[in-house]
Structures are given as structure tokens and as C-alpha cells.
Amino acid sequence: MDFAYMLSWLLTVVLEGISAQGVYAPPTVSIMHSGQACNIEEERYTERVYTIREGETLELTCLVRGHPRPQIRWTKTAGSASDRFHDNSVFNETLRITRIQRHQGGRYYCKADNGLSTPAIKSIRVDVYYLDDPVLTVHQSIGEAKEQFYFERTVFLRCSVNSNPPVRYSWRRGREMLSQGSDKGVEIYEPFFTQGEIKILKLKNLRPKDYANYSCIASVRNVCNIPDKMVSFKLSNATASPSIKLLIPEQIVVNPGDSVSMVCVTTGGDPPPTLTWIKAIGSLPETSVLNGGTLTLHSINADEAGAYSCLANNNVGNPAKKSSSITVRALKKGRFWITPDPYHDDDNIQIGREVKISCQVEAIPPDELAFSWFKNGRPLRSSERMVISTTDLDVSPGTTSLDIIDLRFTDFGTYTCVASLNSKVVPDISIDVNISSSTVPPTLSVPKGRSPMVAREADTVELQCLVSGKPKPIILWSRYDKEKEKELPMPDGSMQMETYDGLLRIVNVSRDMNGIYKCQTSQYNGFNVKPREAAVQLIVQYPPSVEPMFLEIRQGQNRSITMTCRVLKAYPTRVLTFEWKLGNKILLTGRFESQDYTQIRVDNLSKDSYGVYNCSIMNEAGAGTCSFLVTGKAYSPEFYYDTPNPLWQNRARVYSYMLQWTQMNPNAVDHILAYRLGIRQTGQQRWWEQEMSMNTMIQTGELITHNLTELLKPEAYEVRLTPITQFGEGDSTIRVIKYTDAPMTNPHLGYYMYIETSRPRKEGEKARLLSPIFSTLPKNPYGSTNSAYCVSFYYNMYGKHIGTLKLFLRFKGSSITENLIWSMSGNQGDQWVHASININPSGTFQLIFEGIRGPGIEGDIAIDDITVTEGECRKVDQPRNNLKTGGTVSVLIHIWLFPVTLLIAMLSHRR
Numbered sequence: 001m002d003f004a005y006m007l008s009w010l011l012t013v014v015l016e017g018i019s020a021q022g023v024y025a026p027p028t029v030s031i032m033h034s035g036q037a038c039n040i041e042e043e044r045y046t047e048r049v050y051t052i053r054e055g056e057t058l059e060l061t062c063l064v065r066g067h068p069r070p071q072i073r074w075t076k077t078a079g080s081a082s083d084r085f086h087d088n089s090v091f092n093e094t095l096r097i098t099r100i101q102r103h104q105g106g107r108y109y110c111k112a113d114n115g116l117s118t119p120a121i122k123s124i125r126v127d128v129y130y131l132d133d134p135v136l137t138v139h140q141s142i143g144e145a146k147e148q149f150y151f152e153r154t155v156f157l158r159c160s161v162n163s164n165p166p167v168r169y170s171w172r173r174g175r176e177m178l179s180q181g182s183d184k185g186v187e188i189y190e191p192f193f194t195q196g197e198i199k200i201l202k203l204k205n206l207r208p209k210d211y212a213n214y215s216c217i218a219s220v221r222n223v224c225n226i227p228d229k230m231v232s233f234k235l236s237n238a239t240a241s242p243s244i245k246l247l248i249p250e251q252i253v254v255n256p257g258d259s260v261s262m263v264c265v266t267t268g269g270d271p272p273p274t275l276t277w278i279k280a281i282g283s284l285p286e287t288s289v290l291n292g293g294t295l296t297l298h299s300i301n302a303d304e305a306g307a308y309s310c311l312a313n314n315n316v317g318n319p320a321k322k323s324s325s326i327t328v329r330a331l332k333k334g335r336f337w338i339t340p341d342p343y344h345d346d347d348n349i350q351i352g353r354e355v356k357i358s359c360q361v362e363a364i365p366p367d368e369l370a371f372s373w374f375k376n377g378r379p380l381r382s383s384e385r386m387v388i389s390t391t392d393l394d395v396s397p398g399t400t401s402l403d404i405i406d407l408r409f410t411d412f413g414t415y416t417c418v419a420s421l422n423s424k425v426v427p428d429i430s431i432d433v434n435i436s437s438s439t440v441p442p443t444l445s446v447p448k449g450r451s452p453m454v455a456r457e458a459d460t461v462e463l464q465c466l467v468s469g470k471p472k473p474i475i476l477w478s479r480y481d482k483e484k485e486k487e488l489p490m491p492d493g494s495m496q497m498e499t500y501d502g503l504l505r506i507v508n509v510s511r512d513m514n515g516i517y518k519c520q521t522s523q524y525n526g527f528n529v530k531p532r533e534a535a536v537q538l539i540v541q542y543p544p545s546v547e548p549m550f551l552e553i554r555q556g557q558n559r560s561i562t563m564t565c566r567v568l569k570a571y572p573t574r575v576l577t578f579e580w581k582l583g584n585k586i587l588l589t590g591r592f593e594s595q596d597y598t599q600i601r602v603d604n605l606s607k608d609s610y611g612v613y614n615c616s617i618m619n620e621a622g623a624g625t626c627s628f629l630v631t632g633k634a635y636s637p638e639f640y641y642d643t644p645n646p647l648w649q650n651r652a653r654v655y656s657y658m659l660q661w662t663q664m665n666p667n668a669v670d671h672i673l674a675y676r677l678g679i680r681q682t683g684q685q686r687w688w689e690q691e692m693s694m695n696t697m698i699q700t701g702e703l704i705t706h707n708l709t710e711l712l713k714p715e716a717y718e719v720r721l722t723p724i725t726q727f728g729e730g731d732s733t734i735r736v737i738k739y740t741d742a743p744m745t746n747p748h749l750g751y752y753m754y755i756e757t758s759r760p761r762k763e764g765e766k767a768r769l770l771s772p773i774f775s776t777l778p779k780n781p782y783g784s785t786n787s788a789y790c791v792s793f794y795y796n797m798y799g800k801h802i803g804t805l806k807l808f809l810r811f812k813g814s815s816i817t818e819n820l821i822w823s824m825s826g827n828q829g830d831q832w833v834h835a836s837i838n839i840n841p842s843g844t845f846q847l848i849f850e851g852i853r854g855p856g857i858e859g860d861i862a863i864d865d866i867t868v869t870e871g872e873c874r875k876v877d878q879p880r881n882n883l884k885t886g887g888t889v890s891v892l893i894h895i896w897l898f899p900v901t902l903l904i905a906m907l908s909h910r911r
Contacts, residue, residue: 023640023662023703026117027066028772031110031124034059038129038224053224054130058097062110062122067662068638070112070120077107102128102164127164134161134218134231138239138316155235157201159216160194165223169199172215185210203235211236233315234271241317242269244293244310246324253327253365255425257299262324264293264310273312273320280307280323302328302364329421330364334429336417338439338471339528347441347529355407357433358528359417360399368423371400374416404435412436434471442469442521444502444532452537455509456621463504463536465519473526475499480516480535488515498522511542511571543622544570546615552629556670557605557726565615565626566597572619579616587613602630607727634672634723634730635664640703644865647739649713656709657737659719666698670725678720679708682736687720714739754862755851757801763855771847774868790873791821791847792836793866797828801856805863808848809839818848832864836873 031048039051052058064070074095097104105128113119139156161167171178171188178201180188187202203210214235219228247263254260266273275293277284285304289296297304305328313319340346341353349355363369373380373388380402382388387403398419404411412435420428445466455461467475477497479488490497491506491513506513520533545568555561570576576592580600588600598617602609613628640660649655663672672694678687692706711717716738723730755767795805807822822837839845847868851861 023067024116024701025066025642027064027070027112027114027120029065029070029110029112029120029122030063031122032061032063033124034061049125049127051127051129051224052100053226054102054128055099058095058100058104058126060095060108060110060124062093062095062112064093064112064120065642066112066114066116066120067640067642068114068664069641070114073111073113075109075111076104077109100126100128102130104128105164129164129220129224129226130162131167131218131220131226131229132162133229134159134216136214136216136231136233136315138233138235140239140241140317153206155203155206155210155239157203157214157216157233157235158198159201159218159231160198161218161229162197163218163220165220167197167218167220170217170219171199171201172217173210173212236270238270239316240268240270242273242312242314242320243267244273244275244312244320244322246310246322248324250324251327252324253329253368254300255329255423256301257425259296259298260300260326261294261296262308262310264295264312264322266293266312269312269314269316269320271314271316273314276311276313278309278311280309282306297326300326300328302330304328305364327365329368329423329426331361331369331419331421331426331429333360333362334417334419334431335360335524336431336433337523337526337528338433338435340441347527349407349435349439351407351409353407355404355435357402357404357415357417357435358399359401359419359431359433360396361419361429363398363419363421366397368421369398370420370422372418372420373400373402374418376413377416380415407435438470440469441527441529442467442473442532444475444519444521444534446534446536450536452539454539454541457510457540457542459509460505460507461509461538463506463517463519463538465502465534465536467502467521469526471526472500474522474524475502476520476522477504478518478520480518482516506538509538509540511540514538514540539571541571541619541621542569544568544576544617544619544624546617546624546626548626548628550627550629552631554631554633554635554665554668555605556632556668557607559605560601560603561605561630562599562601563613563615563626563628563630564597564599565617567592567617567624570617570619570624571621575619577618579618581614581616582609582611592617605630605632607632610727632669632725632727634666634669634725634727636731636733637661637675637704637721637723638664639721639733639735644867647737653713654710655713655739656707657711659706659708659737661704661721662701663698663704663723666700666702669730670727671697672723672725674724676722676724676729677706678722680718681712682716682718691724708737711737711739752796752862752864754796754860755853757803757853757859758857761853763803763853765853767851769849769851769863771868773844773846774841787840787870788872789839789841790836790869790871791839791866792834792869792873794832794834794864795824795828796832796862796864797824797826798830799827799854799858799860801854801859802827802861803852803854803859805861806850806852807837808850809841810846810848811841811843838872 033048033050037050037052039049050058050060060074062072062074064072072093095108095110105126107123107125109121109123111119111121137158137160139158141154141156157171159169159171178186178188185204185207187204189200189202191198191200199216201214201216212235213232215230215232217228217230220226222228244264244266247265252260252262262277264275264277266275277290277295279285284290284295285297287298289298293310295308295310305326307323307325309321309323311319311321336357336359338349339356339358340349341355344353359371361369371390380386380388385405387405389401389403391397391399391401400417402415402417415433415435417431417433418428419431447464447466450464453461453463463477465475467473475498477490477499478495479490480486481488487495489495491509497504502519504517504519515538517536517538518533519536520531521527522531523529547566547568551563553561553563565578567576578588578590578592578598579586580588580598590598592598598615600613600615610630610632613630615626615628616623617625638661640662643658643660646658646660647655666672674691674693676689676691678689680687698704708717708719716736718734718736720732720734722732753769791807797805802825804823804825806820808818809821810816810818821839822835824835849863853859
């Protein structure tokens with residue numbers, strides 16, 4: 001497009017006119033399908049069923065009407081009304097799922113909401129069809145007949161498959177089709193509990209001819225072009241279930257880092273079985289190597305220990321299974337404790353009394369664990385005064401004790417417990433315990449000034465309990481809620497934490513970590529006596545939480561506003577102060593008394609009063625801030641997407657577009673003085689702009705119309721609208737308008753509805769198109785609804801086999817009645833004809849278009865541009881294709897914008 005032509009186009013854009021009637025309307029919604037559907041069918045006139053083959057592409061489009069433009073959300077349930085919505089949602093008009101899988105079938109909901117009335121919701125059920133490969137297994141039974149000298153051998157061939165829709169089975173022996181009753185030695189049946197998923201072929205008292213090749217054919221009758229699938233099995237007198245053996249022990253004990261090979265071999269089975277290895281818990285290690293029946297684990301570690309099973313399967317009988325367990329040697333967690341003489345009420349060690357030293361480790365395997373005791377480096381043996389014992393594995397595995405009877409001064413020293421396994425690879429664990437006059441039980445206390453501990457959010461805090469005694473035990477920390485009298489989780493999520501120095505360090509402390517922290521001594525690495533306890537209180541201070549954190553206030557000049565900042569939570573709650581500022585200017589300060597909020601009022605707004613107001617509420621821990629953006633900016637325009645046929649052609653190279661919009665909350669700020677209109681071709685950078693003055697006050701819901709002309713075919717354009725007040729420019733909004741090229745009888749682009757009369761349709765068959773149900777309200781509370789409405793539409797009835805088009809008015813009350821209000825039959829010529837009918841419904845009503853097929857295939861009947869408007873029809877009702885580029889465009893209150901439901905047959909064709 002050259003510059004001169006573009007400039008001439010821009011100058012021809014003329015403001016058309018303004019109407020003061022509201023066009024706000026709650027949303028209506030319908031679902032259109034595309035993609036690769038096998039079939040679409042209606043279900044009880046309320047929900048469509050969309051059938052698709054697994055692996056194909058699902059594409060559903062949610063068509064919405066309503067003003068302002070509704071927001072769209074797709075959600076899904078698995079097929080039951082009781083199922084909860086999934087968390088994942090799609091927020092756009094088109095839902096597209098490539099390579100759809102069976103678990104993605106279910107009921108899909110399109111929800112449209114524009115804040116008016118209740119959201120509109122439509123659903124469509126997606127049925128995913130599939131057919132898996134069938135599985136054929138063979139089961140044998142051998143029974144001895146009483147008092148007779150023969151054996152009866154029966155074989156069951158079991159065919160199973162997963163499918164949707166339900167599968168249909170057929171059996172074949174060689175080339176012979178088998179059916180129930182076709183052979184006395186054959187019985188075909190379906191187990192009761194399988195719901196059609198399994199079919200069994202029973203061969204009774206096997207005969208020579210029964211040794212043959214059997215085929216099971218699974219079919220879903222070619223729905224969605226899914227081909228039949230077949231599986232075969234050759235039955236012979238050698239057919240047998242699998243048997244295997246392992247060339248390894250059932251229990252294998254290895255050192256960490258070793259390589260282990262497990263060998264499994266078949267010992268029987270026909271057809272030859274296939275061998276696989278599985279791990280009882282989890283999957284096979286990534287480093288494992290599987291070669292036939294041999295599984296090799298290289299450089300094994302403790303995580304790879306466990307039970308491994310070899311499976312053999314040949315689809316005859318049940319799979320054979322043999323298992324072996326691998327144990328990886330390990331020693332860990334060495335601990336000790338000292339137990340004073342239990343016959344004296346004293347926790348101290350004293351000469352002449354008994355003392356016991358216990359030592360514990362975790363050993364794998366526990367039966368290989370061996371303990372050795374040493375005193376001052378010399379080996380100890382059990383004696384009358386030095387009794388060495390090992391606890392039973394079933395009572396306390398991995399524990400040994402040294403009992404010193406009648407403690408003497410010469411018994412003081414360092415005792416060492418050494419735990420070892422039958423391996424040179426796993427290192428021993430040595431535990432030293434000192435027994436002397438200084439060996440005393442522990443005491444526990446909280447240092448002065450260390451409770452309560454006060455911290456601020458995000459700080460690092462250390463809680464301390466002083467532990468004395470020799471040896472010093474492990475300290476166990478827990479958290480307690482005094483008010484609720486229950487244990488609470490620790491900061492790391494566990495219920496208990498261990499420390500060796502009595503210090504509990506909490507990083508990035510939060511307000512949820514408030515509470516009482518209890519410390520107590522453990523028996524481990526100390527005395528096995530009653531635990532010593534202490535407590536530390538942690539108080540976390542945090543700045544006030546306030547609302548609103550941010551709020552935009554739009555208001556015109558010379559008006560007043562009030563802003564409120566409220567405290568939700570704060571600690572400490574005392575000494576709360578507040579400060580209001582506009583920019584850097586302090587407006588108001590004060591202190592909270594009993595209230596939990598502060599307010600400020602601004603009168604007579606002016607340009608100097610606009611800006612960001614900050615209210616800071618402060619305590620010792622910091623401040624919380626409410627921010628208010630006070631502005632006179634106008635809200636964005638709301639494009640009207642429901643204009644009937646907004647696009648038309650009047651010349652060969654160009655087209656025109658009727659642009660309509662309303663203004664969001666026009667009375668919130670100063671009145672709109674003008675709009676700045678910007679337009680550019682999609683993909684271009686430069687905007688062409690024009691300012692359009694508004695001569696009157698814009699009202700809420702007022703539809704503004706502006707015709708864009710001289711648009712080049714077939715280009716699409718971006719249109720930007722910006723309102724302007726005395727404050728300045730407001731919020732902009734952008735939409736895209738597109739050209740659609742299609743052959744037309746009427747020179748406007750769009751769609752029409754028609755009945756298809758081709759075969760297999762027959763003469764006299766009917767197709768019905770139903771409108772939504774209209775609930776009309778009386779204009780006064782004491783009168784009845786008796787308003788007039790105009791039903792307007794175009795029809796095309798061209799062809800030598802044209803039947804009849806009828807329009808019915810259905811009333812819904814205690815009973816349903818239908819009244820014929822218009823009818824037309826026969827050939828009406830190759831043109832679109834306009835019809836308008838006055839109706840005076842007395843209550844809830846519905847419109848029904850009925851098309852009746854004529855005697856032949858040249859009898860398609862089409863309808864288009866259906867509207868229902870309040871008031872009687874005009875005597876001269878101009879067709880809408882007479883719309884000109886000059887003059888004022890009026891606005892109608894559309895009761896409905898024709899979201900329709902077709903009950904028998906409807907096809908949409910472009911015109």
C-alpha cells in the first residue's frame with residue numbers, strides 16, 4: 001500500500017453515531033468441534049458426545065456471546081458429576097489436545113464469565129476409542145474320574161483385551177470359525193465378573209483334532225477406523241507351563257562395591273518361555289545388565305540391596321517365579337550408654353556398686369556382627385566380675401553389654417567396644433567409654449538471659465541448653481504448644497532433632513516457628529537414667545500485615561475519596577503507629593488505640609491530588625505498607641464482539657467493518673472528551689491514529705459505533721482505542737479484525753443454517769432448531785407480561801423439491817403448547833427473503849424452526865440472521881445488507897444472540 005493510498009484511506013474513516021441504550025448481556029456459550037472426531041451425537045438434547053480415536057487430535061472451540069467479552073475457562077472431570085475438577089485449566093477459546101490418550105476422555109466443561117449474572121457453562125463428553133493388542137493364555141486342568149480308568153484333560157484358551165467400545169471376540173481353529181454349539185467338544189463363554197473384557201474357549205476332553213493353531217480376533221466393528229487385531233497360539237500335546245531354577249543361593253551376602261551375577265535358566269515349558277528379572281521394590285538399578293536369564297549388578301551399593309525375582313512366561317498357565325535376596329554388608333550408628341546400679345536410688349557411679357556399659361550398632365546382616373571388648377587397649381574376657389553379654393537378636397539387635405560387679409578403684413579406665421563383620425571391606429566401629437571418679441550423670445539448664453529468645457523474621461537464632469556431666473549425652477529437641485497441649489513439628493518438619501552441643505540453630509526464622517522448645521538428655525552417649533529436661537521460649541517478632549497492599553482508585557476531579565488501611569496481624573501489637581504520605585510529603589501521623597485501621601479523606605481532587613498514597617503501619621519489627629494509586633485515568637473501552645455481520649464489501653479491492661464498543665465505568669472519572677483510534681495492518685510497526693471527539697456524555701452500557709472503511713482485502717488489522725479525559729489518556733484496549741473471503745448471496749460474510757435433503761433423508765422427515773428458553777418479566781410488579789416482540793429472519797427456499805419451513809411459538813407452563821405462527825412451502829426463488837412476525841408472549845416461551853423434506857434431493861431449506869427484539873416489527877423492515885456507511889446506527893436490546901441447539905440435523909455453511 002503506497003503512502004498516498006493509505007492516507008486517503010485514513011481520511012475516509014468517519015464516526016458513525018452513538019446510541020444510549022445498554023447492551024450489557026450475560027454470557028451464552030456453545031461448543032463447536034473440529035479436529036479428528038469419529039462421530040458427534042446428541043445425548044438427551046443437553047450434551048453432545050464427541051468420539052475420537054486414541055492418538056488423534058482433539059480440538060474444541062468455545063463460542064461465547066455476551067458483553068463485556070466473557071472470560072473462558074476449560075475444565076474437565078473424569079465422567080462423573082461427583083468427580084472434582086482437575087487443577088489444570090485452559091484459559092482460552094480453543095482446547096487442543098494432540099495425540100489424545102484414553103485417560104484424557106471424560107466430560108469437558110467450557111465456562112464463560114463476564115461478571116453479569118451467573119457464568120454460562122456447557123459440556124461435551126469426549127469418548128476416546130482404542131483397541132489394545134489381545135493377549136491369549138492357555139490353562140490346563142487334569143482330573144481323574146472316579147471308579148473309571150481314564151483321565152479327562154481340559155484346556156481353556158483365555159483371550160483378553162482392553163478396548164473402548166466393548167470388544168467383540170471371534171475364535172478360529174486353523175481356518176475354521178468356531179462358535180458356541182458348532183462343536184460338541186468346544187464351549188465358548190464369558191466369565192461373569194469380567195464385563196466383556198475376557199472370552200474363554202474351552203476344549204473338553206482333548207481330541208487329536210484339537211491340537212491345532214488357534215486364533216482370537218478382537219474387533220470393535222471398525223469404529224473410528226480401528227482395525228481388528230488377532231493373536232494366535234499353537235496347541236500341541238507338548239504344550240506345558242514354564243518351570244525355572246536359579247543357579248544362585250536364595251540369600252546372597254556381598255560387600256559394597258562387589259559385582260553380582262544372578263543366573264536363571266528354564267527347565268521346562270512349551271512354547272519356550274521368555275525370562276525377565278524384576279526387583280521387589282522399585283525398578284532395576286540403572287547400572288544393571290540383563291542378558292537373557294542373567295542379571296549382573298556392577299559395583300553394588302546398599303540402595304541396590306533387596307529381593308530380585310526371575311519370571312518365566314509362555315502364556316501357558318501362570319508365570320513361573322523364583323526369587324533371591326541380596327544383602328549388602330554395612331555397619332553404622334555406633335552408640336553407648338552407662339547404667340548405674342539399678343538396686344540403688346542413685347544416678348551416680350560409686351565404688352562397691354554395679355555399673356553396666358552398653359554398646360549398640362546397626363549391622364547388616366545382624367547375624368555376622370561380632371563384638372570385642374578392650375580395657376585401656378587390652379582385650380577383655382568375660383569373668384565373674386566382668387560379665388560380657390550379647391542381647392538376643394529378636395529383643396535388641398546389635399547390642400552388647402559389659403557388667404562390672406562390685407566396682408573397684410582399679411576398674412577405672414577406658415573401655416572400648418569394637419563391632420565388626422565378616423569382611424575386610426567394611427571398616428570396624430570402635431566406641432570408647434571412660435569410667436572414672438569424674439564420670440557423673442548429666443545436668444541440663446538454660447543459660448541466664450537465653451529464654452525467652454526474641455528474634456525477627458528472617459533472622460538466624462540459636463537456642464541453647466547447657467549440658468554438663470561426663471560423658472555429655474546427645475540432646476533431643478522438640479517443640480510444644482502450651483495452649484493446645486500438643487507436640488508441634490520442628491522447623492525441618494520432623495518431630496525431634498538431635499544436637500551434640502546443646503545448640504539448636506534455626507536459619508531464616510518465621511512467625512510460624514513461635515513456641516516452647518524443649519531440650520532433654522538422651523540415654524545415648526550418656527547415662528541411662530531419667531531424662532533431664534529444660535525449655536526455651538522463642539518469640540518471633542514480625543512487622544504488621546496490612547490490607548490492601550495495593551489498590552487503584554479512579555475518580556474524577558473535584559470529588560472526594562476515603563482510603564482505609566487495616567492491620568491484619570502484627571507482633572508486638574503494642575506501640576503501633578501510622579504515617580500517611582503522598583510521594584515524599586507527610587499528610588498524617590498517629591498512634592493506634594483500640595481500632596485496627598486508619599483512614600484519610602481527600603476532598604476536591606485536583607491534578608495535584610493524584611498520585612501514590614502510602615500508609616505505613618509500624619512496630620518494633622518493621623512496617624507494613626498500604627499503597628493507593630489515585631488517578632483520573634479513564635477505564636479501557638470494551639469492544640463489542642456480538643455485532644451481527646459487522647463486515648461487508650462495497651468494492652472489489654476493499655472492505656468495511658463496523659466497530660462497536662462500550663465504555664467501562666464511564667461515570668467513575670471525568671467524562672470522555674474523545675477517543676484516539678489507532679489502526680495498523682497485522683505485522684506492521686506503525687500505527688495510523690485519529691482523534692474522535694465525543695459531543696455528549698457517555699452512559700453506562702451505551703453502544704458506540706464507528707465504521708472503518710477502505711480496508712484492503714484480504715488484510716487483517718489491529719485496532720487500538722484510547723479514551724481521553726481532561727486528566728489525560730486512559731487505558732487502551734486492542735482487538736484484531738479479520739477479513740473472510742467466501743461466496744455470498746447476501747453481500748455480508750457469515751454463516752447460515754440449512755437442512756440437508758440428500759440420501760438417506762426421506763420425504764416428510766423433519767429437522768428442528770430450538771432457541772433458548774426466554775423468561776420475560778412484567779414491566780410492573782402488578783401487571784402481566786404482554787409485551788410485543790419482533791421475530792426477524794431470512795430464508796432461502798430454492799429448488800424443485802422444496803418442502804415446508806414452519807415457525808412455532810412454544811409456551812412453557814403447567815403444560816407445553818406449540819402454536820404455528822408462520823409457514824412457507826415450495827420454491828421461493830434463488831434469493832434470500834426477509835420475514836418478520838409480531839408475537840405477544842404471555843410468559844416463558846421458545847421459538848422452534850421446523851424444516852420438512854420435500855419429494856427429492858433438490859430441496860435444501862436455509863435460514864439466517866435470526867433476531868428477536870422488543871417492540872413490534874417495522875412496517876418497512878430493511879434487510880441488513882442495506883447498511884450504508886453514513887447515518888446513525890441504532891442499538892437493539894437483544895434478548896438472545898442466537899446460540900442454538902440443533903436436535904436432528906444441522907450443518908453450518910459459509911455464505
